[in-house]
Amino acid sequence: MSKVGETTLVLDLSALEHNYNYLRSKTKPKTKFLGVVKAFAYGSDMIAIAQKLEQMGVDYLAVAYVSEGVLLRKAGIKTPILVLHPLASNFEDLIVHHLEPSIYSKNILNQFLEAAKEKQQNDYPIHIKFNTGLNRLGFSEDDVDFIAKETKRNGCIKIVSAFSHLAASEDTNERDFSLKQINSFKIVSDTLSSILGYAPMRHMLNTSGIINYPEAQFEMVRSGIGLYGYGNQAKVDAQLKPVATLKTTISQIHQIDAHESVGYNRAYKSKRPIKSATLPIGHADGIGRQYGKGKGFVVINGEKATIIGNVCMDMIMVDVTKIDCQEGDEVIVFGPNNSAESFASSANTISYEILTAISQRVKRVLIGA
Numbered sequence: 001m002s003k004v005g006e007t008t009l010v011l012d013l014s015a016l017e018h019n020y021n022y023l024r025s026k027t028k029p030k031t032k033f034l035g036v037v038k039a040f041a042y043g044s045d046m047i048a049i050a051q052k053l054e055q056m057g058v059d060y061l062a063v064a065y066v067s068e069g070v071l072l073r074k075a076g077i078k079t080p081i082l083v084l085h086p087l088a089s090n091f092e093d094l095i096v097h098h099l100e101p102s103i104y105s106k107n108i109l110n111q112f113l114e115a116a117k118e119k120q121q122n123d124y125p126i127h128i129k130f131n132t133g134l135n136r137l138g139f140s141e142d143d144v145d146f147i148a149k150e151t152k153r154n155g156c157i158k159i160v161s162a163f164s165h166l167a168a169s170e171d172t173n174e175r176d177f178s179l180k181q182i183n184s185f186k187i188v189s190d191t192l193s194s195i196l197g198y199a200p201m202r203h204m205l206n207t208s209g210i211i212n213y214p215e216a217q218f219e220m221v222r223s224g225i226g227l228y229g230y231g232n233q234a235k236v237d238a239q240l241k242p243v244a245t246l247k248t249t250i251s252q253i254h255q256i257d258a259h260e261s262v263g264y265n266r267a268y269k270s271k272r273p274i275k276s277a278t279l280p281i282g283h284a285d286g287i288g289r290q291y292g293k294g295k296g297f298v299v300i301n302g303e304k305a306t307i308i309g310n311v312c313m314d315m316i317m318v319d320v321t322k323i324d325c326q327e328g329d330e331v332i333v334f335g336p337n338n339s340a341e342s343f344a345s346s347a348n349t350i351s352y353e354i355l356t357a358i359s360q361r362v363k364r365v366l367i368g369a
């Protein structure tokens with residue numbers, strides 16, 4: 001019998017390379033490529049992924065917050081890093097670590113100007129975010145005059161790019177809306193360039209945008225989920241390779257008689273005798289309670305085993321009545337053959353959420369380097 005091994009997230013860097021090459025094949029040779037590594041590189045291993053992307057020649061990296069960028073710099077990453085959602089309280093750290101802020105409002109522009117002056121910067125690279133319909137972060141198109149004039153008046157900053165974000169790039173029913181966003185972005189970025197007297201790079205597409213709106217690549221594209229092997233569409237998924245495989249093992253097998261219960265709150269009650277397996281993974285590892293009570297499933301020896309009862313903090317129980325298995329056997333929660341997308345959809349959510357939920361307690365192992 002094999003020894004029970006701890007829950008592990010196996011990260012295949014050769015799959016990352018495959019996905020990067022696939023996405024690059026969808027862009028024009030001159031288009032720059034930004035790899036999004038926010039949220040621990042979508043729950044994987046931010047440093048290892050960033051190092052691999054840097055080695056493959058990615059032009060830019062992006063994180064959500066300054067603290068994430070600081071970790072990359074401390075690990076020796078030299079590639080330019082765009083911080084998508086910097087907060088004014090972190091501007092000093094941002095400048096010290098040569099991170100490039102997304103500037104998305106008048107308020108944040110004024111606060112950044114103050115910080116850049118205080119640190120005696122010249123031409124500090126910034127990126128202007130326009131809101132073209134997502135209504136999350138971004139300047140209004142009406143602010144373009146203000147942005148250009150403030151930038152010209154203050155030599156401490158330089159706009160290196162203008163960007164925006166599609167609200168529904170994966171949803172072909174919203175094609176008209178996306179095209180409207182692309183058109184608004186074109187107009188506002190042209191206006192910005194003409195007032196500035198130079199043309200910053202422009203970028204708008206995320207992974208699904210790269211697939212669905214190739215005409216809107218501008219000078220750069222930004223991909224996250226695609227690099228990790230998911231494309232929000234079956235035909236794209238078929239071309240990509242999941243980087244992450246979440247594995248665990250069977251700790252114990254129980255024979256459960258009819259009319260017994262399994263787990264907390266007796267949430268599962270057996271109608272007939274069953275065999276259950278207890279696995280060392282729970283909501284503290286990222287498997288939320290919504291996967292319990294018959295929703296989520298794992299794969300053991302090639303067969304589906306449904307999660308029964310409530311998800312506990314450190315464990316789940318699965319139904320293995322019809323599966324030939326033993327304590328110590330390997331369990332796949334998600335991976336190339338049962339994708340994170342289908343695992344996520346069992347609980348009505350998306351690959352992005354389950355991938356980024358895998359907690360830091362789960363050991364990361366790199367392969368395919």
Ligand SMILES: *Cc1c(COP(=O)(O)O)cnc(C)c1O
Binds near residue numbers: 205
């Ligand atoms: C997260 C993010 C991306 C990456 O999107 P994917 O769908 O994962 O490719 C791109 N742009 C912005 C602004 C983001 O916040």
